[in-house]
Amino acid sequence: MNFPAEEDFHRLLDALTLCVLLHDAQTKAIVWANRAACVALGFSLEELLPLKAPDMTRPEPKYRREIGVAAMDRAITQGPQVYEWCYRSRAGIDMLSEAIATYVPLHERAVVMVQFRDITEEEATRRKLRRYETRLREFMQDLGEGVAVLTPRGKLEYISESGRRVLGVGPGEPLGGVPDYCTPADRNRLITQLRHATSEQPTHAQRYRITRRDGATRWLRITCRRVAIENELNGLLIHFRDISDEVATEEARRTEARMLEYAGRYNAMGEMATAIAHELSQPLAAVRNFIEGAIQRLGQGSVDSAIWGLRSADRQAEHAALIIKSVREYIVKREPTETHADLRDILGDVAYFIELRAKEAGVRVRIEQASEALPVFCERVLIGQVILNLAFNALEALTETKAATGVVTLATAMADGRAELRVIDNGPGVPADAHERLFDGFSSSKAGGNGIGLSLCKNIVTRHGGRIWAQAAEGGGLECRVALPLERVHAPDAGV
Template sequence: MNFPAEEDFHRLLDALTLCVLVHDAKSKAIVWANRAACSALGFSLEELLPLKAADMTRPDTKYRREIAVAAMDRAETEGPQVYEWCYRSRTNVDMLSEAIATFVQLQERAIVMVQFRDISAEESMRQRLRGYETRLRELMHDLSEGVALLTRQGTFEYISESGLRVLGLEALPSHGSMQDYCALADRERLGLQLDRANSERTSEPQRYQIVRRDGEERWLRVTCRRVNIDGDPDSLVVHFRDISSEVEVEELRRAEARMLEHAGRYNAMGEMATAIAHELSQPLAAVRNFIEGAIQRLNQSEGMDSVLWGLRSADRQAEHAALILKSVREYIVKREQATTHVDLRDILADVSYFIELRAAEAGVTVHIRQSSEPLPVVCERVLIGQVILNLAFNAAEALVADSVVGGCVTIEAVRQNESAELRVIDNGRGVEAGRHERLFDGFSSSKAGGNGIGLSLCKNIISRHKGRIWAQEARSGGLDCRFSLPLQLGGITAADL
């Protein structure tokens, strides 16, 4: 086998894209350079040979000649040495390089071959990445969310810095699981979410109340997904976010809604009281007349039959008044919120008496049409009754305000597909085209001088019951207001069948 000649080795090294400088092992002087090194440094081979380190190195303390000489010397005893070096070209352009010094014993003399490559772009990228990492850490420092990696057994393998703060920790716990931070009532549910996690998609977010290590109670929204890390397909990535402020706002909104509903119920009672006062005046006046007549007959020594007749008549009128008061009392005692299974027809029957009183006072005819089949729903009975009252009272008042002759309000409870539907239809003038969709928004009303708060409250109540409320033009040209609630059949909604 014929070995290549020395010139062939030169050609091989010249063909490399990697820069090569050959130094004498003792003096460290340059004895040869390949084409790539000459091109990178901007010198010809003849120009390179007499140069010293100061002629082709960045003038910096960490690039002193002694450091490079020490690396070359170690290459002889310890093997190839890798170090960072900054060469400077003929045009004063710095080239940060990764250099490898290798000791080679040739036949004639010992040399140190230094291979180097430009890593300026790589170092620039590393600096940018470090900058991004620093900024990311700064951005995440105040985040109210965290990421944790859990083992197959559910213990913590990693928690982000922000996650440690969310859980009230200073360092990664050596034992314990994610469930340990949950309130007792939520631990089983969180365990079930983690067990059901898969790698195909992130789990649906769940909300949990937690107790931090400092004892503070917070609320977290948690999602998780299985991932394959280091060959373990059962690793679990958990993302959790502190939503305590959101929960607080929701609770405030619920409290505000309860206050509005409470005010609405008592407002309706006040309106009913006006109609009831008029209705009660008749039987109470009759009671007084009958009792006065009985007293006069007793004074005139008339027969006991006429006296008893007067007293019995007074008793009947008093009983009539008692029935009126009983109807009011039964409605008022239901004012506290209580979600229950009820037939929508029964709610309509509860409030129809008050609607008829108001309508009679306004000179409006009311027609109640009940469905022939049950309409089971789950709702707060009094609140849904309030909605029916508001819609009916609005219809009657609109007919009076528009001076409609022969004003009529029709109230229907019907089944419509998988919903129980309540319709309040009047034969008035209706509302302008395009206003039907905005009628239940705040501060929109079908009545002149109305502020629309009642209808807005109706929308709020129906929405909370997962129902729908809307208005449309009636066939008679008046207004047709409707709401629907999901039917409950055998404990489930009709939509679930």
């Protein structure tokens, strides 16, 4: 086999895009350079040979000739050495390079071959990335969110510094498992979310109540996604954010809404004070008459007649007590939790108060109940408040128009797969362009009204996943409808 001649080796090295300098192993003087090195440095080969390190190197302490010579010496005794060096071209242009010094014992003399390539742009990119990383770290110091990586075996492989702060874990402290921070009620739910994560898209955000390592209770919103980067990352990427302030604000709003709803019931009873007083006056007057009659009959020696009068008085007193009990139960009962109910029964709960108010106003109330059950899952008292507000609004509209044959119809029905309540009056109605604004809190169907009661109705119905709207009633007047989602009733499991 014929080996290439020396000139052929020179041609091969000249064809390289990598810069090559050959230094004498003893003196470290340049003995040869390939074409790429000559072009990069701006010197011909003849001009390069007598040059020393200071002639073609950036004048900085870390690029002193002694440091370059030491790297070449280590290449002779320890093998190839990789180091950073900044060459300077004839035109004064600096070229930051990655240099590799390799000892090569040739036949004529031993040399150190230095290969170098321009890494100026790479280094600039690295510095820029380091600056971005520093800025990002500074920025994330103030974030209430964190990122963690969970291995397929459930081990926390990585967590950001901000994530440690969110969880209340100090530097160097063991992290434990992710579910360990959740309350027992939420732990299984979080495990299920992690188990169902896919690589296509993040899971739907879910909120969890956690106990931090320092014992503080906080709320987190968590999303996760499976990631698999070959030879680098495999597992679950978890993003969590502290939303305790949001939860506190929501809770404050819910409390405020409940207080407003509670006050609405007091207001409704206040508006009915005259009607309730009138309703109570009848049994109380009868009680007085029966007792006075019994006293007279006792004076006349008619004991049987006196006993009959006292029993009649007792029945009237019981009737008055029932009226007071109904009012008291309606005002005091708050039912802060949802319950199973039939919309027809809820209408029945408040029908007494509506009829009482209508009797005072001289308006007839007609109740039309659906023939089938209308199961809903709701806060029963609040839905009753909606019915009461809508009915009172209709009664006032009829009272102000002084209609001789005012009628308010309260109907329940099944419509489009929902439980529906309809409150219809035969009054003057409202303009068609006002129907959509009726429940916005600034409109009312009655003169002098501000619509706050109707706005409260919309808040309650919307919170229950329902819809409320108004439309013109057939034959004139206004019709308000409330549609609530039906509760899904599961059939009992069949026996084996």
